Amino acid sequence: MSAQDLDGGSDAEADGSGEMPKPHTIRLELADEPGQLLAALAPISDNGGNLLSIFHERGNLTPRGHIPVEVDLECPPDRFERIVDALRDAGVNVIRAGAEHFGEEVMVILVGDTVDSDLSDTLHRIESSADATLQDLSLSAREGTDEASSARLRLAVRSGRVDETLAVVRDLAAEKGLHVVEPLAEGSQ
Amino acid sequence: MSLRLAVLGAGAVGGSVLDLAGDYGHDVVAFADSSSSAVDPAGLDPSAVHDRKERDGVVGDADPESVFDADYDVLVEATPTTLGDAEPGFSHVERALADDRHVVLANKGPVAERYADLRALEAESEGTVQFEAAVGGAIPILSTISDLGAPHVTAARGVLNGTANFILSRMAAEGLDYEHVLAEAQDLGVAEADPTFDVDGIDAALKFVILANVLSDGETEYALDDAEVEGIRNVPGTALDLAAEDGRTVRLIGEATADGVRVAPRLIPQGSALSVTGTQNIVQLETKHAGQLNISGRGAGGPETATAVLSDVSRLE
Numbered sequence: 001m002s003a004q005d006l007d008g009g010s011d012a013e014a015d016g017s018g019e020m021p022k023p024h025t026i027r028l029e030l031a032d033e034p035g036q037l038l039a040a041l042a043p044i045s046d047n048g049g050n051l052l053s054i055f056h057e058r059g060n061l062t063p064r065g066h067i068p069v070e071v072d073l074e075c076p077p078d079r080f081e082r083i084v085d086a087l088r089d090a091g092v093n094v095i096r097a098g099a100e101h102f103g104e105e106v107m108v109i110l111v112g113d114t115v116d117s118d119l120s121d122t123l124h125r126i127e128s129s130a131d132a133t134l135q136d137l138s139l140s141a142r143e144g145t146d147e148a149s150s151a152r153l154r155l156a157v158r159s160g161r162v163d164e165t166l167a168v169v170r171d172l173a174a175e176k177g178l179h180v181v182e183p184l185a186e187g188s189q
Numbered sequence: 190m191s192l193r194l195a196v197l198g199a200g201a202v203g204g205s206v207l208d209l210a211g212d213y214g215h216d217v218v219a220f221a222d223s224s225s226s227a228v229d230p231a232g233l234d235p236s237a238v239h240d241r242k243e244r245d246g247v248v249g250d251a252d253p254e255s256v257f258d259a260d261y262d263v264l265v266e267a268t269p270t271t272l273g274d275a276e277p278g279f280s281h282v283e284r285a286l287a288d289d290r291h292v293v294l295a296n297k298g299p300v301a302e303r304y305a306d307l308r309a310l311e312a313e314s315e316g317t318v319q320f321e322a323a324v325g326g327a328i329p330i331l332s333t334i335s336d337l338g339a340p341h342v343t344a345a346r347g348v349l350n351g352t353a354n355f356i357l358s359r360m361a362a363e364g365l366d367y368e369h370v371l372a373e374a375q376d377l378g379v380a381e382a383d384p385t386f387d388v389d390g391i392d393a394a395l396k397f398v399i400l401a402n403v404l405s406d407g408e409t410e411y412a413l414d415d416a417e418v419e420g421i422r423n424v425p426g427t428a429l430d431l432a433a434e435d436g437r438t439v440r441l442i443g444e445a446t447a448d449g450v451r452v453a454p455r456l457i458p459q460g461s462a463l464s465v466t467g468t469q470n471i472v473q474l475e476t477k478h479a480g481q482l483n484i485s486g487r488g489a490g491g492p493e494t495a496t497a498v499l500s501d502v503s504r505l506e
């Protein structure tokens with residue numbers, strides 16, 4: 001048996017901590033003046049971030065009379081700090097940054113002979129279609145046997161979206177002819 | 190009070206009911222296998238009946254039908270579980286109820302596949318139908334639910350197939366592959382020559398369908414077709430290795446919840462209540478006001494299942 005633990009490892013393609021973009025959320029405060037939003041968004045794209053959505057809570061003022069804005073973006077994890085710094089350098093008030101919304105953790109095991117051959121596609125599609133981000137990944141294959149290989153995925157999932165995420169994983173697995181071993185959420189203590 | 194039992198099915202369960210009835214103060218007055226029956230109003234002698242079955246392959250000289258003409262109080266139905274129309278078990282129950290006799294089932298078919306039909310027949314009869322033995326052998330699951338009151342139990346989940354659990358827990362503990370452990374289980378008599386019912390999750394699903402029928406209290410009727418069922422054949426050793434690395438393991442878990450019935454291999458924490466090993470079974474009941482209740486024990490076997498049958502019989506006294 002060989003269990004390859006890629007947790008925080010160096011294989012940037014497979015483990016998601018290198019080049020693969022991950023979703024992040026940033027909460028900003030903007031003064032209610034024209035041009036403010038555009039000015040705030042420039043540091044994001046200038047530093048390799050890809051905007052996913054902007055939620056401009058116009059009717060809602062912060063205690064200081066500013067407008068709260070929530071920005072969802074995607075960027076390689078190592079660029080995220082740089083983006084936040086660039087925003088602050090540009091004078092934007094960043095209230096909260098990071099993946100705080102991914103409040104739940106889900107573990108699934110994918111099983112099948114092809115599980116390792118197109119793993120990066122599988123991971124990319126889980127991250128792009130579910131409210132989830134990969135936290136760590138392990139692969140296991142038993143050499144010299146005809147047992148199928150498996151991959152263990154630990155996903156950080158947006159709070160309240162565990163069922164949707166599992167549904168995405170299930171559909172994707174069905175499409176690729178893989179089996180999913182899902183966690184039992186409740187009653188397992 | 191001594192009750193007179195008519196037992197249909199002379200296998201592991203029926204045979205043990207014949208052996209143990211006396212211990213509970215009851216008499217078996219009629220006993221049948223698929224081709225013959227023995228009837229004695231004074232009570233049958235278990236060893237004579239077993240000897241005859243072993244020697245001649247029959248339990249007596251009468252035909253199986255004669256059982257229904259005997260003077261009995263309770264029909265014990267322990268013929269093979271079948272899917273769909275649940276025959277011949279269902280007709281056996283129908284006949285006994287038509288004669289206003291009580292019925293105790295070990296057979297899962299009639300309660301899993303034709304629950305509403307069965308309840309309708311029961312409503313027309315002076316007799317009642319009980320089936321503790323059909324769900325989890327010796328473990329008093331249905332009587333616990335009945336004590337709590339079905340409306341106060343919101344869900345049931347757990348491990349109710351000893352064969353699948355034996356295979357998964359051996360694979361995890363010994364690092365062996367599925368085929369290897371299955372062969373070992375067959376040698377030990379834990380798995381049948383055709384293990385399909387157990388390893389494909391059907392047996393567990395039937396039990397959770399029965400639980401869903403009991404918990405829904407007549408509001409929704411469930412049958413095997415309504416259950417989402419996945420067995421353990423697709424759980425390789427590699428998946429168990431990865432689960433163990435993270436303090437988890439995989440068990441064939443059944444669930445009867447408001448969302449329906451589902452049986453599938455699931456990841457659970459090692460050492461958690463549901464991670465029973467070997468042929469052990471466990472059910473976890475989720476209650477409205479009192480949290481979770483766990484009941485575990487031996488979910489199968491002749492004497493174990495006969496124990497549940499005879500507890501049901503004793504409730505009729």
Ligand SMILES: NC(=O)c1ccc[n+]([C@@H]2O[C@H](COP(=O)([O-])OP(=O)(O)OC[C@H]3O[C@@H](n4cnc5c(N)ncnc54)[C@H](OP(=O)(O)O)[C@@H]3O)[C@@H](O)[C@H]2O)c1
Nearest residue numbers: 198199200201202222223267268269270295296489490494
């Ligand atoms: N074994 C367990 O641990 C367990 C646990 C819970 C529930 N159950 C259920 O209990 C039932 C019996 O199980 P088992 O293990 O005792 O099965 P088994 O050993 O296979 O025995 C089945 C018996 O039923 C007899 N039979 C078949 N068709 C019949 C008919 N039309 N009329 C009268 N007898 C008939 C067979 O007769 P022949 O001897 O002539 O073949 C045999 O004696 C099954 O429905 C099973 O699902 C079993």
